[in-house]
Amino acid sequence: MRLGPHLHRIGNDIVAAYLVDAADGVTVIDAGLPGHWRELNAELASMGRAVDDIRGVVLTHGDSDHLGFAERLRRDHGVAVFVHEADAARARGEGKPKASWGSMRLGATAGFLWYAIRKGGMRTTYLTEVVGMADGQVLDLPGAPRVIGLPGHSPGSVAIHVPTADAFFVGDALTTRHVLTGQCGPQPAPFTDDARQALASLDRLDGLQATWLLPGHGTPWSGGVAEAVRAIRTAARA
Template identity: 65%
Template sequence: MELTTGLRRIGNDIVAAHLVVRDDGITLIDAGLAGHWNDLKRELTAIGRTPSDIRGVVLTHGDSDHIGFAERLRSDYGVPVFVHAADAARARGEESTKPTWGGMRIGPVLRFLAYAIRQGGLRTRYLTEVREVADGQVLDLPGSPEVIGLPGHSPGSIAIHVPDVSAVFVGDGLTTGHVLTGKQGPQPAPFTDDQAAALSSLVRLERLNVDWVIPGHGKPWHGGIAEVLSAYRDVAEA
């Protein structure tokens, strides 16, 4: 699905990944769930591209619902996968955390779990090789994505700023659709290691001038940074 010229989405408001499409190739932001592979192929076919046009996958963090088909791209097509050093072990399946689930409602939880299972969430292939990135790094990939450290959800969570499409991808730094409660609008994401750190980290996005703020879960936000952060803080600090 096209959000704007050069920016496309696969998946849905439950779990999504995004493609930055430029003349020199494609940068994939996150890799959703394993079953999103078929969505990826359909999206690429629709724009006359193939997996070989993908120059790199940049992970906002190393959780299983963001690395879905990344190893398939890496092993079958030689696509490098980039992740912050602090989340590299998580992306390789060498460590994990079990943060509290927090509040929930049975309907949204069942929808989330059912969707994750249908999309291969139980057959995630962890990465066998990653390229580590650091805060402030600008990657030599289509769109020149900039890495912005956003620790809190996980130690190596990052935002990815792509000025070419006027967007910042925040992963689980925040959500606009809570998969456990069904609540809509900017708010803290579930399964977060350190909510206080996540809140503090978001100040690093205030300098950005973008049209799109795009989480891994929930609707893309089209309205700028100041508005989304204000709405988030109203919920987080209530």
């Protein structure tokens, strides 16, 4: 799905990953589920690109539903995979999330699990090598992605700001569709290690502007960063 001249999405509102298309190549933000590999190649073809145009994968955090095809790109195509140092072990499968499942509705939860199963989510391929990144770092990749630390969902959760795409990629720092309840709109994400820290981390988005605020789960948000953060804080107090 094309969101802009330099911005594409694969997957759907249950699990999504993104492609930044710049003059010097493609940067992939998160890698969805293993079964998104076919969609990745189809989207690249629609852009007039191929896997060999991918210069790097940037992970917003190290959870399995964001690792998807990352190791396949690294192993078979030599593509470097970047993750915050605090989530490197998680991305290698060396640590497990602390979070509980929390609130659920049967239909939404079953839909999430069924989609994950169909897309290979039960057979996670963890990374064997990662490139560490740090808060404030600008990566030498197409679009010049800038790392903004948003710990809470996981210790190494980050947002990625790509001015070329006019977008912030926020992973699970927030969601616009709760995969376990089906509730839509900006809100705290499920499976969060430290909910208080995750909410406090959103202060780092105050005053920032971009057309797109793009979560790993849910509809792309174009209603303004400040409005999304306000809605999340309201939802957290409810």
